[in-house]
């Protein structure tokens with residue numbers, strides 16, 4: 001049981017199975033491509049859409065899926081972080097402390 005008012009450290013961990021995804025979207029008709037791990041494929045979709053429609057305004061966006069893990073919990077601290085599994089040692093992992 002946790003004491004009230006204790007600060008807990010949480011880390012955001014990227015889902016290594018999915019990674020960064022990219023989506024190209026037309027700003028004229030709002031059509032978009034299927035999300036892809038390749039930024040080049042998303043840009044290629046925009047060029048193909050330009051050729052098919054003449055539409056010239058696009059937005060390329062990237063997103064990722066991640067979860068939050070409690071990093072000061074014994075089940076986390078007693079086990080070395082595994083960078084290949086998206087552990088806390090990944091350089092893009094973000095940490096934040098929140099009060100519970």
Ligand SMILES: [Zn+2]
Pocket residue numbers: 026027028029030031049053055
């Ligand atoms: Zn369009």
